[in-house]
Amino acid sequence: MTYDLLIIGGGINGCAIAREAALHGLKVLLVERDDLAAHTSSASTKLIHGGLRYLEFYDFKLVAEALRERERLVKAAPHIIWPMRFVLPHGNAVRPWWMVRLGLYLYDFLGGKMTLARSRGLRSSDAAYTAPLKGGHKGFVYSDAFVDDARLTVLNAMDAAANGADVLVGIAVESARREDGVWRATLSDWRTVEARAIVNAAGPWVHEMLGSLGVNAASNVRLVKGSHIVVPKLYEGDHAYILQQPDRRIVFAIPYQGGTEIGTTDVPVERPEDAQIDDGEIAYLCEAANRHFTKQIAPGDVTSTWSGVRPLYDDGASEAKEVTRDYVLELDTNGPALLSIFGGKITTARHLAEEALGKLAAPLGFRAHPVTRARVFPGGAITDFPTFLTQVRQTWPFLGEKRAERMARAYGSMLAEMLAGVQSEADLGSDLGGGLTELEARWLHDREWARSPDDALMRRSKVGLHLTPAEHDRFSQHWAALFG
Structure with missing residues (x-):
């Protein structure tokens, strides 16, 4: 079978490009050797943000672009992306007050017309923001947004598939060569496919994949590990904190799954497989929080962790924290086109995909035009989430408050399709663990490409974060009985 576009990699960039290409009417095949968002794209800080700290490195273009995307995304997926207020305390500050205030003014300015609340100074009435902190009331408040990163990746793939793209998970591209004006690729299930162009969106493995394709790249990636910890709740409220550190880095503290997420680190690594948190990173993040919060934590308080290796474009910066989060798209037209993706961030993936289609337009002979700027994601047809949640609880009261x-x-809004005809809890089927029922498991397997228990528990639903090891094992047994 011949495709217009073969996309290698089911992270956020690959899935966003698949969505953009399918909506342009191209015949698309996306191939992911593990699971969608199995690596870097499910290991982010869970933020849609402009990147306040990038202003310090004069990366104004990236910040402005990211802020425009933030505005689009909170409208396009209000179920998995929502505005969040961030408190920036000035205690332990390594930057002067005026510099931070000026940076926030610039942040608001670069955001242009936006629905999110603008920045301001902390007030004496902000007890909910200041009570958890050491050192008084001086500081600032500004806005960014939270995102379920793995689900955003899956929703891109779902929209791509709904518009004709083929998505294969658990299958790798073993090799590909330019032959007779097309790419001829061999997959790990022994099939051979042809494509008029390839997108190499393999993330940290982008250079390894280029080797499999027999191509040398002019650009390079710098692999930087970012690790996060979760501890029992450090404060009440749905706001977050951005904490300045003595090494001039910043660390976020964010409400997450009933606890507090703290991250991230920036540690250079040699291999994509080095995505494992170490004791030094755990200690660093605990100390980062302890500098600012009255409630103190220790490594023994950590309930869960995650690490991802970010494939940052190598711009020659001397320190990992200074490496640009912008992306580079390298187009090779020495025969059938090959587009390789270097760098990028979850906030700008849609914009990256739009630019990628622009680069592929001439080699593939189509006219690229904006197709996703105002397009909602699957499930995003919601005008007001609190109202929607009330309707869900009234329509299906047997779900219970938390599960609803x-x-x-x-x-x-896809919930209506999932629960069509469901009149009682019995209609949901067996509870496989943590409230995830047989009906929901079948949706995840049949509609969202979940192939293993962890695909369903850790990336699609996050239910696994609340299960004991024994409960996780029982879920795995149920999953095997259902799907083999």
């Missing part, structure tokens, strides 16, 4: 909120957040 989890499922409303995960599936949004």
